Amino acid sequence: MKAMWAGFAAVILIGIGANFALQEIGFSSEDRYSGDSVRLN
């Protein structure tokens, strides 16, 4: 069962990591669909 839990933990870690990485490189749809003249926050 350890392999199963390790697999699920990897899914969560990769998911969280991908979220930060994608935000960091500015490739979220929010960024791509807006321009400099649009305030997102």
Added chain:
Amino acid sequence: MLRMALALVLSLLLTPVATAQDVSGNAPDRSATGGAQTLEDIMARQRGEAVDDAFRRDNVGDPARNPGAAQLAPLGGASDPELWRALRYGSADLTTSARNGGAALLVQDGGMWWLTFREGPLATYGGYLLLGTIGALILFYLLRGKIGIDEPMTGRTVTRFKFIERMAHWILGGSFILLGLTGLFVLFGRMFIAPYLGKDFNATLLTVSKIIHNNVAWAFCLGLLMVFVMWVWHNIPDRTDIKWFAQFGGIIGKNHPPAKKFNGGQKIIFWSVIVFGTSIAVSGVSLLFPYELPLFAKTFAILNDIGAPGWIGLDPLPTVLSPQEEMQYAQLWHAIMAFVLMAIVLAHIYIGSVGMEGASDAMTTGEVDEAWAHQHHSIWLDEVLEEQKKTAGSEAKATPAE
């Protein structure tokens, strides 16, 4: 009298116009609307008929014919309707602050087709496919019951899958279940969740679903790559598969055909996961980076070149697609492939859990009883036992006698 004379003059004047229109392709008479679209145009469009819209598409003003007008108006000599028609048909000279491929296309015809297809046939047939698969599996269980182990358990186990193999399987399986559920929420949320649990709940659920779907996708890609690298060699079709399929894999009847590490059914699952999973992953990456990785115009051109649409009686596929249409085709393809793979994976989950005694051990502890291995993978068991004997023999030789 004067009225009659005027009518005669008018009819004489209009006749050449009507004749000219007939000659130049039977253009409908739009004199009643001053050249604008008529009720018949609208009705024809609603009936799904092709309407030559050149009378609107090309009617976007011509400042060159009236050079002074550009100085008189901020629109550069074109009237409001002319400007809106140019926007409508994508011929306006636009600059936008957004820097994505679709930003300059403000009105896109394909959107309604995509929306109605997504909410109609895609959701309907996709939903029935999943429900039908679940129903068929329940029926099969009721008729066949759990596939048991015929021989008594030996108590001796062999390692079926190593830790890294099982981990890769669960990375792929865990991410696929998350992706499947969140994808279904996104597709069906407005139809089946919002009416019962409220729009606020649905909106929150879909926002979270989107975040999970976009990010867990990478784990799916990694799991897919890992299982491909580790198991492709064992999944190359061979002669044993023919025998396995001829005996329906022992699922129907009492025979248990010999099989290597993966039997014919498992090979079908493996290649389905690889082919459909790769297709889902590629179209998903295209969706994840909007407009950056268009796939379909080029694919359609290749299909047209080999004449594929004609094989099923279709017209050539469109090869000029707007950026939004590329995304729409990617979304539909992503969902169709996902529905097919979900149906296949449901059958896989069934046979790996309630459908077969002892099957889940292979992916939980990794150890399976020799009786189970002999029944379902006899060739593989013989190979493993032979390998164990060789290893034991060489270890005995290497150990010095005391």
